[in-house]
Amino acid sequence: MRRMAKPGPHHPLRIGQAADLLGVSPDTVRRLVDSGEVDGGRSDGGQRHVDGVSLAAYLVEHADVPRGGSAPTRSARNRFTGLVTKVRVDGLVAQVELQAGPHRIVSLITAESVAELGLEPGMVATASVKATSVVVEVPEARAGAEAPGAGR
Secondary structure, three states: OOOOOOOOOOOEEEHHHHHHHHOOOHHHHHHHHHOOOOOEEEOOOOOEEEEHHHHHHHHHHOOOOOOOOOOOOOOOOEEEEEEEEEEEEEOOEEEEEEEEOOEEEEEEEEHHHHHHHOOOOOOEEEEEEOOOOOOOOOOHHHHOOOOOOOOO
């Protein structure tokens, strides 16, 4: 098993917390650490943990992106807990990316909010989604089909 460097900028997560974020069992997370796919180590007290930055990279690399078919049905008041994978600050605005299971959430917020929340890759955060618009999707097979009544 890899030994993680001093916590510093890394965000150590408990094995159970990492398992919840991945949607797998704690044993699966232990195997990911033991195989070197995700960095981890032990605390001074011997408790196992996972490096949040490494887990975020693993989540992005292994995200299960849906391939066509029906769009999932969701409530307008969704909360997605996941790991911050990117933070880009440009002047007054910042772009924050979260990987919450198979979902990649991108949010544009103020640079001040990023600083106040201390957002950085590898840490756990929750995106609360409240939309004022609706996006209508159709299965991929129908996307190129001509709309009924078109061309008349």
